[in-house]
């Protein structure tokens with residue numbers, strides 16, 4: 001199943017690396033990636049990541065991403 | 081404001097966090113901090129380990145008894161990379177430690193400079209959080225943040241990497257930005273779930289409580305006891321939950337998992353309601369997941385919501401701190417007594433005793449057994465010592481047969497299973513708990529992974545009792561080769577050095593025990609000795625640890641032979 005992850009985080013070095021690491025340890029390939037600061041004042045970045053993943057694993061993965069200290073919000077939905 | 085160096089700011093920040101002990105090892109890129117440390121000799125005890133891995137394990141052992149983070153400090157490059165095993169260990173077992181590493185100058189970053197290792201890149205996956213400081217002014221805030229993150233929510237290791245120029249740089253020490261906001265998850269259904277959990281437990285015919293390290297981490301020992309006593313619930317422990325409930329407690333039924341007790345595993349698949357608290361259904365506990373408690377309604381309580389529904393789907397999944405949750409749950413629990421159900425555990429205990437335990441606890445002839453050594457230690461210390469066990473058969477035997485009576489008494493590497501953990505961890509434990517009897521129980525293989533820390537024990541004059549359960553083998557691997565690889569013993573025999581001579585070299589009094597009759601008196605001498613003491617105990621070379629759930633088998637397929 002193809003999913004789109006929407007993640008908001010502190011705009012800090014290493015955050016993408018930490019999130020990518022969570023994907024890597026389950027050998028998940030990143031199909032597409034977009035990162036941009038969306039809130040100058042609070043230094044918040046927004047990530048859009050497309051991945052393929054079995055549906056029963058998605059809910060577990062998003063919690064692990066959400067657990068990252070720098071991440072302020074993480075959600076996913078099925079890619080159209 | 082008066083200006084101070086980054087190194088001085090680091091020392092001030094550490095003192096502000098209440099740090100009085102640092103396990104460390106100096107080198108080029110951390111020298112400014114060591115220079116600043118020189119002025120704090122009276123307020124901070126710096127323990128010079130003999131290998132940086134030892135600093136991380138010592139910080140873990142310290143944290144387990146001190147109830148606050150252990151701190152370790154090392155240089156860049158190899159100093160930092162040597163920490164990695166200890167950091168990964170702390171990550172698996174949710175142990176709060178704060179690691180400080182020196183780094184090459186900001187200018188030199190990314191140039192393959194001398195002793196440059198990209199430590200942030202290396203430890204990111206095995207830390208809860210890590211950060212590289214390149215400006216001295218960041219230090220007070222980042223140190224506050226690091227301690228806060230290490231100790232809040234699910235605890236864990238954090239690392240701060242500080243470039244050498246930031247250590248030299250002058251800054252104004254501004255610790256006004258101390259507030260660290262971490263996101264908190266509020267569950268609007270919490271009260272509902274709490275009551276649902278209580279109702280399930282109150283109506284259960286065969287309720288069963290499983291507890292893990294979360295009890296010790298949130299200091300919920302008395303809440304746990306009150307809760308199970310009120311409901312009359314039998315309770316079983318994971319490896320890291322051991323000692324959070326006295327083994328002599330009438331509702332304690334034993335240890336879960338691969339080498340746990342017979343009844344607790346068997347009856348996991350007979351309970352109708354299971355409350356699992358502060359544990360994460362590790363594969364060593366569950367065995368084959370599809371065969372794990374399919375009949376039971378499971379209530380899972382954990383401080384890390386990512387653990388909920390990760391391995392075993394829960395009927396009620398509750399994101400909470402163990403202490404708070406138990407205190408709130410107990411008032412809703414009806415007083416009951418489940419004696420018939422508990423009787424089934426006792427029946428299995430009988431069987432385990434007859435088939436496994438009696439023979440190894442009270443052998444009359446043959447070589448010394450690991451179990452009888454642990455039994456004697458337990459009797460002589462009345463179950464009140466801190467046992468620091470390494471990894472292997474001796475770890476399982478210590479877990480099975482030491483009669484823990486007091487909390488925080490079993491320190492071992494659970495999740496990562498790190499051989500070499502025990503000796504350095506015992507250093508940290510003894511420093512955090514100087515009034516407690518700290519006994520390290522170590523296999524001959526594990527001992528040789530970190531035996532250089534005998535030097536630390538000597539220099540710090542630590543009264544640590546060391547028992548080597550010496551089977552001349554990597555016993556746990558040997559057991560698997562015997563059972564699952566057709567006795568093809570592949571590189572598990574060890575030609576060992578004379579451990580007594582090694583202890584002599586470190587001025588640690590020691591004895592060699594080869595004969596059952598001399599075992600008990602030797603243990604007496606060890607325990608009555610003032611300082612450190614090492615016993616090299618020759619045990620049977622081909623022991624197997626039972627009961628056992630073979631890998632891939634379900635919990636109720638646990639074997640006694």
Ligand SMILES: Cc1ncc(C[n+]2csc(CCOP(=O)(O)OP(=O)(O)O)c2C)c(N)n1
Pocket residue numbers: 470471472473474475497498499500522523524525526527549551553554555556557
């Ligand atoms: C660092 C590390 N390397 C390898 C292993 C795999 N391993 C697990 S138990 C064990 C044998 C331990 O031998 P010893 O310390 O002598 O204890 P025994 O099992 O004989 O009691 C080994 C090699 C490990 N857990 N950790």
